[in-house]
Amino acid sequence: MSVVFVAVSQLPTPFGVFSMHGFLDQDTGKEHVALTMGEVGNGLPVLGRLHSECLTGDALFSMRCDCGFQLEAALQAIATEGRGVLLYLRQEGRGIGLLNKIRAYALQDAGADTVEANERLGFAPDQRDYAICKPMLEHLGIAELNLMTNNPRKVKALEEFGIRVAERKPLQIAANPHNRKYLLTKAGKLGHLLGDIHQGEAEQS
Ligand SMILES: Nc1nc2c(ncn2[C@@H]2O[C@H](COP(=O)(O)OP(=O)(O)OP(=O)(O)O)[C@@H](O)[C@H]2O)c(=O)[nH]1
Numbered sequence: 001m002s003v004v005f006v007a008v009s010q011l012p013t014p015f016g017v018f019s020m021h022g023f024l025d026q027d028t029g030k031e032h033v034a035l036t037m038g039e040v041g042n043g044l045p046v047l048g049r050l051h052s053e054c055l056t057g058d059a060l061f062s063m064r065c066d067c068g069f070q071l072e073a074a075l076q077a078i079a080t081e082g083r084g085v086l087l088y089l090r091q092e093g094r095g096i097g098l099l100n101k102i103r104a105y106a107l108q109d110a111g112a113d114t115v116e117a118n119e120r121l122g123f124a125p126d127q128r129d130y131a132i133c134k135p136m137l138e139h140l141g142i143a144e145l146n147l148m149t150n151n152p153r154k155v156k157a158l159e160e161f162g163i164r165v166a167e168r169k170p171l172q173i174a175a176n177p178h179n180r181k182y183l184l185t186k187a188g189k190l191g192h193l194l195g196d197i198h199q200g201e202a203e204q205s
């Protein structure tokens with residue numbers, strides 16, 4: 001695995017001050033980040049999140065997906081616990097990249113769901129590879145996570161390369177009229193464990 005640690009600094013946020021660890025994947029040139037708070041390398045399970053890059057949701061306030069809301073909720077949960085890790089993985093668009101995600105969104109605007117759109121563009125529904133997490137977690141001394149996710153494939157991937165998941169913690173955000181179909185497709189076709197997706201719409205509308 002070609003992911004190497006490069007530098008660490010502080011990152012003050014509205015949630016608290018994190019340590020920001022920068023990594024380089026020498027094979028792809030991708031730059032990944034781990035945010036940590038508290039003592040994460042002491043052998044006890046760490047509250048954790050693997051967050052896949054979503055420029056539109058994380059930085060541009062998109063309501064098409066739940067990513068930005070999940071990012072905020074995960075950082076808040078880590079800050080509340082005073083200890084945890086968030087890996088910010090540069091796997092934009094479930095691994096197809098930003099421009100292809102915009103192409104996929106155009107197909108979704110015309111009626112396709114998120115899986116059909118990826119397939120029409122010649123991609124698998126989810127092209128992410130979580131192997132990059134292993135050297136990052138090893139560098140941080142983390143072997144066991146309480147993982148915030150609704151995606152059982154993330155749990156399986158971590159366990160396959162030797163990171164124990166002591167507990168899966170759901171990270172479900174209230175749906176809005178713009179992301180309800182996307183969330184229903186995630187639950188129906190991508191295997192995400194989501195509760196009542198209709199819940200929360202009344203609050204949003
Ligand atoms: N190709 C594509 N990627 C999307 C779309 N909407 C969000 N994404 C990307 O999906 C990734 C987030 O994945 P999700 O399926 O929302 O959630 P997850 O990470 O699998 O699961 P959770 O841990 O429960 O959040 C990010 O890389 C987003 O950029 C879409 O419509 N098409």
Ligand SMILES: [Zn+2]
Binds near residue numbers: 054058068
């Ligand atoms: Zn998103």
